Amino acid sequence: MDSPKPKRPRSCENQAATEKDPEEGEGTRVDVSIIMPVHNAAHWLDECLQSILNQDFTGSMELSVFDDASTDNSRKMVEDWRERLETKGISLKISGHDSAQPNGVGFAKNQAIFQSCGEYLCFQDADDVMKPQRVRLQHEAALRHPHSLIGCRVERIPEGSTERYTRWINKLTQEQLSTQVLTSHGPTVIMPTWFCSRMSFDKIGQFDEGGKGVPEDLLFFYHSLRQGLGVRRVDQCLLVYRYHEKAATHSVSEDTIWKLRVAFLQERVLTQWESFTIWNAGKQGRKLYRSLSPANQKKVKAFCDVDEKKIQKGFYTYEESKERPKPKIPVVHFKKASAPFIICVKLDLTGGVFEENLTSLQLEEGKDYYHFN
Numbered sequence: 001m002d003s004p005k006p007k008r009p010r011s012c013e014n015q016a017a018t019e020k021d022p023e024e025g026e027g028t029r030v031d032v033s034i035i036m037p038v039h040n041a042a043h044w045l046d047e048c049l050q051s052i053l054n055q056d057f058t059g060s061m062e063l064s065v066f067d068d069a070s071t072d073n074s075r076k077m078v079e080d081w082r083e084r085l086e087t088k089g090i091s092l093k094i095s096g097h098d099s100a101q102p103n104g105v106g107f108a109k110n111q112a113i114f115q116s117c118g119e120y121l122c123f124q125d126a127d128d129v130m131k132p133q134r135v136r137l138q139h140e141a142a143l144r145h146p147h148s149l150i151g152c153r154v155e156r157i158p159e160g161s162t163e164r165y166t167r168w169i170n171k172l173t174q175e176q177l178s179t180q181v182l183t184s185h186g187p188t189v190i191m192p193t194w195f196c197s198r199m200s201f202d203k204i205g206q207f208d209e210g211g212k213g214v215p216e217d218l219l220f221f222y223h224s225l226r227q228g229l230g231v232r233r234v235d236q237c238l239l240v241y242r243y244h245e246k247a248a249t250h251s252v253s254e255d256t257i258w259k260l261r262v263a264f265l266q267e268r269v270l271t272q273w274e275s276f277t278i279w280n281a282g283k284q285g286r287k288l289y290r291s292l293s294p295a296n297q298k299k300v301k302a303f304c305d306v307d308e309k310k311i312q313k314g315f316y317t318y319e320e321s322k323e324r325p326k327p328k329i330p331v332v333h334f335k336k337a338s339a340p341f342i343i344c345v346k347l348d349l350t351g352g353v354f355e356e357n358l359t360s361l362q363l364e365e366g367k368d369y370y371h372f373n
Contacts, residue, residue, distance in 0.1 A: 030091070031059035032135055033118025033198075037108030038065055038096075041126035042072040044242070048126050049081045051240075053088055057135040060089070064116035067096025068108040074126075104211030113201065121201055123194040129240035137234050138195035148230035149196050149221070151177075151189025152238035161243040164348050170237075177231040179366035181221070182265050183347075183373055184257065189231055191217035193239050196229075203227050215252045215260065222264050261372070262291045265342070269370055270296045273340055279369075280344035281305040281316060281331045288344055288372065289329070290320065302330040304337035306357065334361075341369040 034052060052063060067075040075096055082092045093115050120142055122135055141150045156166040168185055177188040204224045207216045278285045281303035289300055303316055315328040334357060345354050363369050
Protein backbone atom coordinates (compact mmCIF):
# COMPACT_ATOMS: atom_id res chain seq x y z
CA MET A 1 0.00 0.00 0.00
CA ASP A 2 2.77 2.39 -0.97
CA SER A 3 1.89 6.06 -1.28
CA PRO A 4 3.42 8.60 -3.65
CA LYS A 5 6.20 10.59 -2.08
CA PRO A 6 5.21 14.10 -1.08
CA LYS A 7 7.01 17.10 -2.43
CA ARG A 8 8.05 20.02 -0.30
CA PRO A 9 5.97 23.08 -1.17
CA ARG A 10 7.71 25.28 -3.72
CA SER A 11 7.73 28.19 -1.28
CA CYS A 12 9.88 26.13 1.08
CA GLU A 13 12.17 25.04 -1.74
CA ASN A 14 12.65 28.68 -2.64
CA GLN A 15 13.34 29.53 0.99
CA ALA A 16 15.90 26.75 1.25
CA ALA A 17 17.56 27.94 -1.94
CA THR A 18 17.82 31.52 -0.74
CA GLU A 19 19.01 30.92 2.81
CA LYS A 20 21.68 33.35 3.85
CA ASP A 21 24.94 32.76 5.61
CA PRO A 22 24.97 33.77 9.29
CA GLU A 23 27.05 36.82 8.48
CA GLU A 24 24.45 38.01 5.98
CA GLY A 25 21.51 37.74 8.37
CA GLU A 26 19.15 34.99 9.43
CA GLY A 27 17.65 32.80 6.71
CA THR A 28 14.07 31.62 6.49
CA ARG A 29 14.60 27.91 7.13
CA VAL A 30 13.30 26.58 10.47
CA ASP A 31 14.98 23.94 12.60
CA VAL A 32 11.77 22.24 13.79
CA SER A 33 8.20 22.27 12.48
CA ILE A 34 5.58 21.10 14.96
CA ILE A 35 2.98 19.27 12.86
CA MET A 36 -0.53 19.43 14.30
CA PRO A 37 -3.72 18.22 12.58
CA VAL A 38 -6.86 19.62 14.21
CA HIS A 39 -10.48 18.50 14.15
CA ASN A 40 -12.90 19.76 16.81
CA ALA A 41 -10.15 20.07 19.41
CA ALA A 42 -11.30 23.26 21.16
CA HIS A 43 -11.66 21.48 24.49
CA TRP A 44 -7.93 20.70 24.66
CA LEU A 45 -6.24 23.38 22.53
CA ASP A 46 -5.35 25.94 25.18
CA GLU A 47 -3.44 23.38 27.25
CA CYS A 48 -1.76 21.96 24.16
CA LEU A 49 -0.69 25.35 22.79
CA GLN A 50 0.57 26.49 26.18
CA SER A 51 2.81 23.41 26.28
CA ILE A 52 4.23 24.36 22.86
CA LEU A 53 4.85 27.88 24.13
CA ASN A 54 6.71 26.42 27.14
CA GLN A 55 9.33 24.56 25.06
CA ASP A 56 12.92 25.20 26.17
CA PHE A 57 14.36 24.48 22.72
CA THR A 58 16.64 27.35 21.67
CA GLY A 59 16.59 26.67 17.93
CA SER A 60 14.01 28.05 15.51
CA MET A 61 10.50 26.60 15.54
CA GLU A 62 7.21 26.91 13.73
CA LEU A 63 3.77 25.48 14.43
CA SER A 64 2.05 24.15 11.32
CA VAL A 65 -1.67 23.49 11.82
CA PHE A 66 -4.21 22.09 9.40
CA ASP A 67 -7.86 22.35 10.45
CA ASP A 68 -9.79 19.42 9.01
CA ALA A 69 -13.35 20.72 8.80
CA SER A 70 -13.82 21.55 12.48
CA THR A 71 -17.33 22.58 13.43
CA ASP A 72 -16.25 24.18 16.71
CA ASN A 73 -14.01 27.24 17.10
CA SER A 74 -10.72 25.32 16.93
CA ARG A 75 -9.24 27.39 14.11
CA LYS A 76 -10.06 30.71 15.79
CA MET A 77 -8.54 29.46 19.04
CA VAL A 78 -5.27 28.67 17.30
CA GLU A 79 -5.30 32.09 15.61
CA ASP A 80 -5.82 33.71 19.02
CA TRP A 81 -2.49 32.23 20.10
CA ARG A 82 -0.56 33.70 17.18
CA GLU A 83 0.77 36.76 18.99
CA ARG A 84 1.89 34.78 22.05
CA LEU A 85 3.61 32.18 19.89
CA GLU A 86 5.34 34.71 17.65
CA THR A 87 6.47 36.74 20.67
CA LYS A 88 8.25 33.57 21.79
CA GLY A 89 9.76 33.21 18.31
CA ILE A 90 7.44 30.42 17.16
CA SER A 91 5.93 31.25 13.78
CA LEU A 92 2.43 29.99 13.03
CA LYS A 93 1.13 28.55 9.77
CA ILE A 94 -2.51 27.56 9.71
CA SER A 95 -4.81 26.48 6.93
CA GLY A 96 -7.79 24.19 6.56
CA HIS A 97 -11.13 23.59 4.91
CA ASP A 98 -14.76 23.76 5.97
CA SER A 99 -16.24 20.95 3.89
CA ALA A 100 -19.19 19.01 5.24
CA GLN A 101 -16.94 16.08 6.23
CA PRO A 102 -13.33 15.88 7.42
CA ASN A 103 -10.84 14.25 5.07
CA GLY A 104 -9.14 12.31 7.84
CA VAL A 105 -6.04 12.40 10.00
CA GLY A 106 -3.66 11.26 7.25
CA PHE A 107 -4.78 14.04 4.92
CA ALA A 108 -4.55 16.67 7.67
CA LYS A 109 -1.04 15.59 8.65
CA ASN A 110 0.13 15.68 5.05
CA GLN A 111 -1.27 19.16 4.54
CA ALA A 112 0.38 20.45 7.70
CA ILE A 113 3.69 18.97 6.55
CA PHE A 114 3.41 20.34 3.01
CA GLN A 115 2.99 23.91 4.25
CA SER A 116 5.85 23.62 6.75
CA CYS A 117 9.54 24.36 6.25
CA GLY A 118 11.32 22.73 9.17
CA GLU A 119 14.37 20.54 8.74
CA TYR A 120 12.84 18.30 11.42
CA LEU A 121 9.21 17.36 12.03
CA CYS A 122 7.71 17.02 15.50
CA PHE A 123 4.26 15.41 15.46
CA GLN A 124 1.77 16.67 18.02
CA ASP A 125 -1.86 15.71 18.58
CA ALA A 126 -4.10 18.59 19.59
CA ASP A 127 -5.43 16.69 22.60
CA ASP A 128 -1.98 15.94 24.07
CA VAL A 129 0.47 18.03 26.08
CA MET A 130 4.23 18.40 25.54
CA LYS A 131 6.66 18.45 28.41
CA PRO A 132 8.91 21.58 28.21
CA GLN A 133 12.01 19.64 27.14
CA ARG A 134 10.36 17.54 24.43
CA VAL A 135 11.52 19.34 21.27
CA ARG A 136 15.03 19.92 22.64
CA LEU A 137 15.68 16.31 23.67
CA GLN A 138 14.12 14.74 20.59
CA HIS A 139 15.99 17.14 18.32
CA GLU A 140 19.24 16.13 20.03
CA ALA A 141 18.34 12.45 19.53
CA ALA A 142 17.49 13.06 15.86
CA LEU A 143 20.87 14.71 15.30
CA ARG A 144 22.53 11.58 16.71
CA HIS A 145 20.24 9.24 14.73
CA PRO A 146 19.30 11.11 11.55
CA HIS A 147 17.81 8.04 9.85
CA SER A 148 15.45 7.03 12.64
CA LEU A 149 11.93 7.65 13.83
CA ILE A 150 12.33 9.07 17.35
CA GLY A 151 9.77 8.54 20.12
CA CYS A 152 9.69 9.03 23.87
CA ARG A 153 8.10 7.73 27.04
CA VAL A 154 4.66 9.03 27.94
CA GLU A 155 2.38 9.81 30.84
CA ARG A 156 -1.12 8.48 30.18
CA ILE A 157 -4.17 10.37 31.38
CA PRO A 158 -6.62 9.66 32.91
CA GLU A 159 -4.29 7.67 35.18
CA GLY A 160 -4.87 3.93 34.88
CA SER A 161 -6.41 4.05 31.39
CA THR A 162 -4.87 1.50 28.96
CA GLU A 163 -2.54 0.40 31.75
CA ARG A 164 -0.92 -2.60 30.01
CA TYR A 165 -0.47 -0.64 26.76
CA THR A 166 1.17 2.29 28.55
CA ARG A 167 3.49 -0.04 30.45
CA TRP A 168 4.49 -1.68 27.14
CA ILE A 169 5.16 1.72 25.51
CA ASN A 170 7.46 2.81 28.31
CA LYS A 171 9.33 -0.42 29.14
CA LEU A 172 10.40 -1.71 25.73
CA THR A 173 14.17 -1.99 25.42
CA GLN A 174 15.95 -0.35 22.52
CA GLU A 175 16.22 -3.74 20.80
CA GLN A 176 12.52 -4.48 21.34
CA LEU A 177 11.58 -1.25 19.56
CA SER A 178 12.59 -3.18 16.42
CA THR A 179 11.63 -6.74 17.38
CA GLN A 180 8.11 -6.13 18.78
CA VAL A 181 6.72 -4.26 15.79
CA LEU A 182 4.30 -7.13 15.03
CA THR A 183 2.26 -7.00 18.23
CA SER A 184 -1.35 -5.86 18.40
CA HIS A 185 -0.22 -2.72 20.24
CA GLY A 186 0.97 -1.24 16.94
CA PRO A 187 4.03 0.99 16.43
CA THR A 188 6.63 0.52 19.18
CA VAL A 189 7.03 4.29 19.32
CA ILE A 190 3.55 5.76 19.27
CA MET A 191 2.62 8.34 16.66
CA PRO A 192 1.89 11.27 19.05
CA THR A 193 5.58 11.09 20.08
CA TRP A 194 7.13 10.90 16.59
CA PHE A 195 10.02 13.16 15.64
CA CYS A 196 12.05 12.75 12.46
CA SER A 197 13.99 14.64 9.82
CA ARG A 198 12.16 15.94 6.78
CA MET A 199 14.62 13.92 4.74
CA SER A 200 13.34 10.75 6.44
CA PHE A 201 9.71 11.71 5.88
CA ASP A 202 10.39 12.34 2.19
CA LYS A 203 12.00 8.90 1.94
CA ILE A 204 9.07 7.14 3.64
CA GLY A 205 6.34 8.95 1.72
CA GLN A 206 3.18 10.67 2.84
CA PHE A 207 0.51 9.35 5.19
CA ASP A 208 -2.29 7.27 3.73
CA GLU A 209 -5.29 9.49 3.06
CA GLY A 210 -7.97 6.80 3.12
CA GLY A 211 -9.75 8.60 5.94
CA LYS A 212 -11.83 7.18 8.78
CA GLY A 213 -11.03 3.56 9.60
CA VAL A 214 -7.54 3.62 8.03
CA PRO A 215 -4.61 3.15 10.50
CA GLU A 216 -2.43 5.75 8.79
CA ASP A 217 0.16 5.69 11.59
CA LEU A 218 0.64 1.90 11.41
CA LEU A 219 0.93 1.99 7.61
CA PHE A 220 3.48 4.80 7.83
CA PHE A 221 5.42 2.96 10.54
CA TYR A 222 5.60 -0.27 8.55
CA HIS A 223 6.73 1.62 5.46
CA SER A 224 9.44 3.40 7.46
CA LEU A 225 10.82 -0.03 8.39
CA ARG A 226 10.66 -1.13 4.75
CA GLN A 227 12.68 1.94 3.82
CA GLY A 228 15.38 0.98 6.33
CA LEU A 229 14.72 3.62 8.97
CA GLY A 230 15.59 2.84 12.56
CA VAL A 231 13.41 3.20 15.65
CA ARG A 232 14.71 5.09 18.69
CA ARG A 233 13.20 6.42 21.90
CA VAL A 234 14.21 9.17 24.31
CA ASP A 235 13.94 7.38 27.64
CA GLN A 236 12.23 10.26 29.40
CA CYS A 237 8.56 11.13 29.68
CA LEU A 238 8.13 13.97 27.17
CA LEU A 239 4.41 13.79 26.42
CA VAL A 240 1.14 13.64 28.33
CA TYR A 241 -0.88 11.24 26.19
CA ARG A 242 -4.63 11.63 26.62
CA TYR A 243 -7.15 8.79 26.38
CA HIS A 244 -10.73 9.66 25.41
CA GLU A 245 -13.56 8.09 23.47
CA LYS A 246 -13.42 10.59 20.58
CA ALA A 247 -9.83 9.69 19.63
CA ALA A 248 -9.42 8.80 15.95
CA THR A 249 -7.82 5.45 16.81
CA HIS A 250 -11.20 4.09 17.92
CA SER A 251 -12.48 4.22 14.33
CA VAL A 252 -10.05 1.51 13.18
CA SER A 253 -11.38 -2.05 13.34
CA GLU A 254 -9.47 -4.93 14.90
CA ASP A 255 -9.91 -6.90 11.68
CA THR A 256 -8.17 -4.18 9.65
CA ILE A 257 -5.23 -4.13 12.05
CA TRP A 258 -5.06 -7.94 12.10
CA LYS A 259 -4.83 -8.22 8.30
CA LEU A 260 -2.07 -5.61 8.12
CA ARG A 261 -0.09 -7.33 10.87
CA VAL A 262 -0.38 -10.76 9.26
CA ALA A 263 0.73 -9.36 5.91
CA PHE A 264 3.73 -7.64 7.50
CA LEU A 265 4.64 -10.80 9.45
CA GLN A 266 4.64 -12.84 6.26
CA GLU A 267 6.62 -10.20 4.39
CA ARG A 268 9.26 -9.44 7.00
CA VAL A 269 9.73 -12.69 8.92
CA LEU A 270 8.20 -15.79 7.36
CA THR A 271 9.94 -15.24 4.02
CA GLN A 272 13.19 -15.81 5.96
CA TRP A 273 12.11 -19.04 7.67
CA GLU A 274 11.74 -22.55 6.22
CA SER A 275 9.59 -23.72 9.15
CA PHE A 276 8.37 -22.45 12.53
CA THR A 277 6.23 -23.20 15.59
CA ILE A 278 3.17 -21.21 16.67
CA TRP A 279 3.22 -20.75 20.44
CA ASN A 280 -0.45 -21.03 21.47
CA ALA A 281 -2.71 -23.85 20.34
CA GLY A 282 -5.76 -21.85 21.41
CA LYS A 283 -7.95 -19.31 19.68
CA GLN A 284 -5.29 -16.76 18.71
CA GLY A 285 -2.75 -19.30 17.49
CA ARG A 286 -5.32 -21.09 15.35
CA LYS A 287 -6.55 -17.78 13.97
CA LEU A 288 -3.03 -16.86 12.91
CA TYR A 289 -2.59 -20.23 11.21
CA ARG A 290 -5.82 -19.81 9.26
CA SER A 291 -4.81 -16.28 8.23
CA LEU A 292 -1.51 -17.35 6.68
CA SER A 293 -0.99 -17.99 3.00
CA PRO A 294 -1.11 -21.69 1.98
CA ALA A 295 2.68 -21.65 1.52
CA ASN A 296 3.25 -20.33 5.04
CA GLN A 297 0.69 -22.72 6.53
CA LYS A 298 2.86 -25.56 5.24
CA LYS A 299 5.81 -24.08 7.16
CA VAL A 300 4.03 -24.55 10.52
CA LYS A 301 5.63 -27.67 11.99
CA ALA A 302 3.68 -27.55 15.28
CA PHE A 303 1.67 -25.61 17.80
CA CYS A 304 3.02 -25.52 21.35
CA ASP A 305 1.19 -24.84 24.60
CA VAL A 306 1.03 -25.60 28.33
CA ASP A 307 -2.63 -26.72 28.28
CA GLU A 308 -2.63 -30.48 28.93
CA LYS A 309 -6.00 -30.99 27.19
CA LYS A 310 -4.73 -29.47 23.96
CA ILE A 311 -1.46 -31.40 24.19
CA GLN A 312 -3.18 -34.73 24.93
CA LYS A 313 -5.41 -34.31 21.88
CA GLY A 314 -2.16 -34.29 19.93
CA PHE A 315 -3.03 -32.22 16.89
CA TYR A 316 -5.11 -29.42 15.40
CA THR A 317 -7.17 -30.21 12.32
CA TYR A 318 -7.67 -27.39 9.84
CA GLU A 319 -11.30 -28.14 9.07
CA GLU A 320 -11.76 -25.26 6.59
CA SER A 321 -8.98 -26.54 4.35
CA LYS A 322 -9.85 -27.70 0.84
CA GLU A 323 -6.96 -30.14 0.95
CA ARG A 324 -7.65 -33.85 1.31
CA PRO A 325 -6.76 -35.20 3.73
CA LYS A 326 -7.21 -32.10 5.85
CA PRO A 327 -3.98 -30.78 7.40
CA LYS A 328 -3.30 -31.96 10.96
CA ILE A 329 -0.70 -29.94 12.85
CA PRO A 330 0.91 -31.49 15.96
CA VAL A 331 0.35 -29.84 19.37
CA VAL A 332 3.26 -30.28 21.80
CA HIS A 333 4.43 -28.93 25.15
CA PHE A 334 6.54 -25.80 24.75
CA LYS A 335 9.58 -27.59 26.22
CA LYS A 336 9.42 -30.15 23.41
CA ALA A 337 8.91 -27.56 20.67
CA SER A 338 11.69 -26.18 18.52
CA ALA A 339 12.47 -22.64 17.42
CA PRO A 340 11.81 -20.39 15.67
CA PHE A 341 8.52 -19.37 17.26
CA ILE A 342 5.75 -16.93 16.46
CA ILE A 343 4.26 -16.23 19.89
CA CYS A 344 0.52 -15.62 20.15
CA VAL A 345 0.39 -15.40 23.94
CA LYS A 346 -0.44 -12.01 25.42
CA LEU A 347 2.29 -10.45 27.50
CA ASP A 348 1.82 -9.26 31.07
CA LEU A 349 -1.34 -11.30 31.76
CA THR A 350 -0.15 -14.52 33.46
CA GLY A 351 1.55 -13.13 36.55
CA GLY A 352 4.91 -13.69 34.88
CA VAL A 353 4.41 -17.43 34.25
CA PHE A 354 4.53 -17.20 30.45
CA GLU A 355 7.52 -14.84 30.57
CA GLU A 356 9.38 -17.30 32.85
CA ASN A 357 8.62 -20.18 30.47
CA LEU A 358 9.94 -18.20 27.53
CA THR A 359 13.07 -17.10 29.42
CA SER A 360 13.78 -20.72 30.39
CA LEU A 361 14.39 -21.62 26.74
CA GLN A 362 17.24 -19.07 26.47
CA LEU A 363 16.16 -17.80 23.08
CA GLU A 364 17.03 -14.56 21.29
CA GLU A 365 14.14 -12.26 20.43
CA GLY A 366 14.20 -11.17 16.80
CA LYS A 367 16.07 -14.32 15.79
CA ASP A 368 14.49 -17.32 17.56
CA TYR A 369 11.08 -15.76 18.14
CA TYR A 370 8.79 -12.82 17.51
CA HIS A 371 5.80 -11.72 19.52
CA PHE A 372 2.53 -11.60 17.62
CA ASN A 373 0.13 -11.13 20.54
